Amino acid sequence: MSAVCQVTGKKPGYGKQVSHSHQRTSRRWEPNLQRRRYWVPGEGRHVRLRVSVNGMKTIDKRGIDAVVREMRARGVKF
Incomplete structure (x- = not known):
């Protein structure tokens, strides 16, 4: 299952982890996803x-009806 928020569309960020010796390795920053x-x-x-969690704040602010209506217009299945 992909790490994408259904409300905000947040995805993982990619970059490099830099050690004390300045050796670089790839890493990714996952969004804080929750099943609700x-x-x-x-x-x-x-x-x-x-x-x-940012999507939860959006739902609290705008209401679940408005958010679901917008998601259906975008074509998100749930």
Whole structure:
């Protein structure tokens, strides 16, 4: 399963880890993804989402109905 937030679209960031000896190795910064179940009153059912913590803040701010409506317009399946 890919590490992408369904609400915000956040993906892993890529870069180099630099040691004390300045040897570089590849690494990636994962988004803080959580599995959450939200009740959507407009649809009368629960929706299970894989969202970042930033996405949870977006849902708290704008409401789950508005966020789900926007996600369906983008074509996100859940």
